[in-house]
Amino acid sequence: MEKEQLWTKDFIITSVVNFFMMFAVFLLLVTMAPYATETFQASSSIAGLSASIFIIGVLCGRLFAGRAITKTGNKKILMFGLVLYIVTTLLYFAAISLPALIAVRVIHGIGVGLATTAASTMVAQMVPASRKGEGISFFTLSMVLPTAVGPLVAILLTQYVHYNAVFLLSLLLGVISLVISIQTRDVQPAVNTKDTAQQPFSLSNYFEKGSLPIALVAMVVGLAYSSVLSLLTVYAEAINLVTAATFFYLVYSITVLSTRPFSGRLTDKKGANIIIYPSLVFFAGGMLLLSQAQYSWMMLLAAFCIGLGYGNFQPITQTIAIKRTSSERMSLAISTYYVFLDFGLGIGPFLLGLLVPFTGYRGLYLTTVIIILFGAICYFWIHGRKDKTFHQRYAAETAS
Known part of the structure; x- marks a missing residue:
């Protein structure tokens, strides 16, 4: 075929x-x-x-x-x-x-x-x-x-x-x-004939409930990743690994570039779990390694693990959000997903920054490991335990 x-x-x-x-x-x-x-x-x-x-x-x-x-x-x-x-x-x-x-x-x-x-x-x-x-x-x-x-x-x-x-x-x-x-x-897909303009205050006009659960998971895990986006430079200065930090995102990007095409194809064939669970393990491992980094190679290895982890987690959860909604509400599904993801990325630096006076930066990154594990539990209950059935049903519907 x-x-x-x-x-x-x-x-x-x-x-x-x-x-x-x-x-x-x-x-x-x-x-x-x-x-x-x-x-x-x-x-x-x-x-x-x-x-x-x-x-x-x-x-x-x-x-x-x-x-x-x-x-x-x-x-x-x-x-x-x-x-x-x-x-x-x-x-x-x-x-x-x-x-x-x-x-x-x-x-x-x-x-x-x-x-x-x-x-x-x-x-x-x-x-x-x-x-x-x-x-x-x-x-x-x-x-x-x-x-x-x-x-x-x-x-x-x-x-x-x-x-x-x-x-x-x-x-x-x-x-x-x-x-x-x-x-x-x-x-543009066929639009539902129901006139949403008559319900201006309905939350369903702004959020798609089908994608909301996985968007919440993305928000939790994104909260952990926000510490990399916003606090890595300050952390690198504190532990004297500034040079390694300048190459961190390069290693991260190369890792994502080389793995995302394969993870996407594998998800289409086998379902999301085969990517999500290993990616969360790699992400947690990368953050653990980052929290203990004392040498440049440790920080760059952490970038590699985080690239394998969060770099593949994000697009697959977005795919789930899209698959869990009808075509006429796809735009709402995407906006719902990104509203919650961006909220996690945006509020994360503030919330995690409050921990620094008590835990230091190493303790902060250790805390993100717990957040990621909590995100993994949320994923299991929200989608993971039903992914096999969901994937088989979606594949049958698209094949017909």
């Missing part, structure tokens, strides 16, 4: 657009705090807020994107999000005060939240059902690569050029994304 086509023009363009958006996100995420400090003499806490407040905008964008996509279509929301992204990127040049900069960050986040949710929904709808896991795994590479490339480019630009170069590059990425996204075809 011939495989259904995955690498279509629309799939490639949408993946490139998502890559450019996430590239710009990490460009600005890394540079915003020092920019606020140097330009507006912001305190360390306010400078951190100028960087992290972006996630509030993203959450708002994702929250309303699902319903908006259902009503107006993917492409319109994608284009609107990109236009909003371009306009707010221009406003970085005009932000002459700290409150103005923070406001721009929030609106910018809304644009990114709308655009990336629409892109994810388009891909989920265009990927053949029989290759859903493989397609989502490939697409989510467009979110992984920027974590390695974005910070590196941002640091080079700020060191050798100027902060304005970061803003210009972000603007260019947005304009290119808008131009090439015009060529995409809007993939």
